[in-house]
Amino acid sequence: MDLHRLHHIALICSDYPRARHFYTQVLGLRVVAETYRAERDSWKLDLVLGDGTQLELFSFPGAPPRPSRPEAQGLRHLAFAVSDLAAAVEHLQGQGVAVETIRTDELTGKRFTFFADPDGLPLELYEA
Template sequence: MNFKKIHHIAIICSNYTKSKDFYVNKLGLDIKQEIYREERDSYKLDLTLNGEYIIELFSFPDAPTRPSYPEAQGLRHLAFEVEDIEGSVKELNQKGIETEEIRLDPYTHKSFTFFEDPDGLPLEIYEI
């Protein structure tokens, strides 16, 4: 294997309109492309961060739910780098997004905290 980088992360949401608003208007990701696939009654939204393609947001009718919390099996969380964690937490809170208390990583001595997307997917901000 000669992996270069992670190409994207795919997320299936329960409410496309709500999740699109969350990732675009609250977190500030940019839309690269939005496609409605009539044969599947499904949307696919390609999102970028600083020009880099990172998330595919999907909607599927009647998609089953999955346990989603940081210690559940499977994907643990999706983390975003920030330079000012306190300012980022304040901005998230002003947008109605609740965050956990800021913690300190005992190994890297960097600050981080968690919050959730509209479907409860754990998201992290990590101060660099």
């Protein structure tokens, strides 16, 4: 097996318009495609980061909520690399997003912080 890179991450949201706004307008991810699947009453939004990594945003009626934050089994959080952590935090706060205090990773010496998407999914900014 020869894994090259992470291709995409799939998320299920509770409020599609709110999540779409957050990921496209607040975080600035570029829309590749947007599809409504009538047979499922479901939206699928394909987004892409600058390095080509894709994020798929789904809506499904009646999807169960995340059981706990962030220590539930499965995905713990998504981390986005940024070159200027302070500027990224300032941007998020300017959009009304609550951001935790910036901390320093004791293993790497790099700075990072956490915030949440509209459904409470933990997201991290990691200074590259």
